[in-house]
Amino acid sequence: MTLTAHEAWSRLLDRARHELPEQTFKTWLEPTEALSLDGSTIYVGAPDQFAADWNESKHADLLSSLAPIALGHPLAVVFKVTEERRSRPQMDFFVAPPVQHRVAVSQQNGASTSPPLSERYTFDYFVIGKSNELAAAAAHAVAQAPGKVYNPLFIYGDTGLGKTHLMQAVAHEILQRKPETRITFIGTEQFTNELVAAIQNRTTPDFRRRFRETDLLLVDDVHFLKGKEAMQEEFFHTFNALYEAGRQIVLTSDRPPSEIPGLEARLVSRFQWGMVADIEMPDLEHRIAILRQKALLDHLELTIPEEVVRFIAENVRSSVRELEGSIIKLLAYASLKHREITVEVAREALRDKIKPNDGSPAGGPALNTFVIQQSVAKEWGVTTEGLRSKTRTKNLTVPRQVAMYLMRELLGMQLVEIGSAFGGRDHSTVIHSLDRVAAMMKEDPGFAQRIGKIQVALESLRN
Numbered sequence: 001m002t003l004t005a006h007e008a009w010s011r012l013l014d015r016a017r018h019e020l021p022e023q024t025f026k027t028w029l030e031p032t033e034a035l036s037l038d039g040s041t042i043y044v045g046a047p048d049q050f051a052a053d054w055n056e057s058k059h060a061d062l063l064s065s066l067a068p069i070a071l072g073h074p075l076a077v078v079f080k081v082t083e084e085r086r087s088r089p090q091m092d093f094f095v096a097p098p099v100q101h102r103v104a105v106s107q108q109n110g111a112s113t114s115p116p117l118s119e120r121y122t123f124d125y126f127v128i129g130k131s132n133e134l135a136a137a138a139a140h141a142v143a144q145a146p147g148k149v150y151n152p153l154f155i156y157g158d159t160g161l162g163k164t165h166l167m168q169a170v171a172h173e174i175l176q177r178k179p180e181t182r183i184t185f186i187g188t189e190q191f192t193n194e195l196v197a198a199i200q201n202r203t204t205p206d207f208r209r210r211f212r213e214t215d216l217l218l219v220d221d222v223h224f225l226k227g228k229e230a231m232q233e234e235f236f237h238t239f240n241a242l243y244e245a246g247r248q249i250v251l252t253s254d255r256p257p258s259e260i261p262g263l264e265a266r267l268v269s270r271f272q273w274g275m276v277a278d279i280e281m282p283d284l285e286h287r288i289a290i291l292r293q294k295a296l297l298d299h300l301e302l303t304i305p306e307e308v309v310r311f312i313a314e315n316v317r318s319s320v321r322e323l324e325g326s327i328i329k330l331l332a333y334a335s336l337k338h339r340e341i342t343v344e345v346a347r348e349a350l351r352d353k354i355k356p357n358d359g360s361p362a363g364g365p366a367l368n369t370f371v372i373q374q375s376v377a378k379e380w381g382v383t384t385e386g387l388r389s390k391t392r393t394k395n396l397t398v399p400r401q402v403a404m405y406l407m408r409e410l411l412g413m414q415l416v417e418i419g420s421a422f423g424g425r426d427h428s429t430v431i432h433s434l435d436r437v438a439a440m441m442k443e444d445p446g447f448a449q450r451i452g453k454i455q456v457a458l459e460s461l462r463n
Helices: 005-016 022-029 049-058 060-070 099-108 133-144 163-177 188-201 204-212 229-244 265-271 284-297 306-315 320-337 343-349 369-380 384-388 394-411 415-420 427-443 445-462
Strands: 033-038 041-046 076-081 153-157 183-187 216-220 248-253 275-279
Touching: 005 022, 005 033, 005 041, 005 060, 022 049, 022 320, 041 049, 049 060, 049 076, 049 320, 060 076, 133 153, 133 163, 133 248, 133 275, 153 163, 163 183, 163 216, 163 248, 183 188, 188 204, 188 216, 188 229, 204 229, 229 248, 229 265, 284 306, 284 320, 306 320, 306 343, 320 343, 369 384, 369 394, 369 445, 384 394, 394 415, 394 427, 394 445, 415 427, 427 445
Parallel strands: 041 076, 153 248, 153 275, 183 216, 216 248
Antiparallel strands: 033 041
């Protein structure tokens, strides 16, 4: 009796289940399905390209070797993306939306050159906590009454904390209620490139018409406007045209308007007209909630034990993006090593992401925030408590800035993390401190040598 593709694949899977760890099988092979059986080759569908490539490289040969036992004859196994499953949540963490959804959004808004909106960047998938509740509330208000409240909405914060997610969530919510809304979503770099091309091709009127006739303008990373006078001039007039027409503007940046160097005062003023809201680093409970949401979206809630979720949340603190990326790295590592997911496996897989910056003076890694503060305080003859205090006297300001600089250099900490280690200072203060230390090192070789000496001593603690 000739087997169908489905029957042949079921037999192969039953056999493979005994050869692979349960977690590996559930994560990579259970979501697959037989597509067709063509002679001595079976074509198997995976949910996305990442899963297809992974299964092809890691499991295809094993499955083929099991065919003579399971089926009684050789059979080559080829993985490919299942077209009809493209609309399901992706397994990878680059969050590329399904092709047909991306094209539909782009076409209905008449802005084919704009990047597509991600189907996951909606309010339903945004996990709210203390660090982002103000920005989330403002975004919800804008989505309910575009152009009426908080215009513009300016969201700022460090990389990977959800600024773009919130900005696109506004667009999704508005589109759901008014599908005919014209939306333009663009990064500042692309805005610059398109303006240059328009000037060169003498199509500036078309460029202006596109941006000034949109109903909702979303601009990512406006801090890249700094120092570009022509771009700022064009953006200024575009902003005015939209604002006066009552059309909504949403902007994101890595710092508040007043902290963007080289930004014209008239733009700073306009960016502050509506609501300026920041997103900070999520706390532990918030990080756990984010990881749980991610596991749920990718159907991994039964694969990753709760203690592993907590371990990741406690040790990966730099950004939401890195939190989510840690899960896919852990899954890949466990599958490659054919091991079940445990805290110990997570520790091995994420050893490059687990940073020794818990600030504890006892136990743990030799190099951490406390040790850096202690070394700098000793060099400048001050106390670590003084470095973490709100006091701004010169004898404390310089060593405090140096300690921030060394944390960035040696531990690779994010701006918000560094600010937290110094009494909860704003990340814009940390940016100023880093810039100031870099400038002083250039101006004063003796100062640079002093910092270099501390840095060498601290680096020796890694070993």
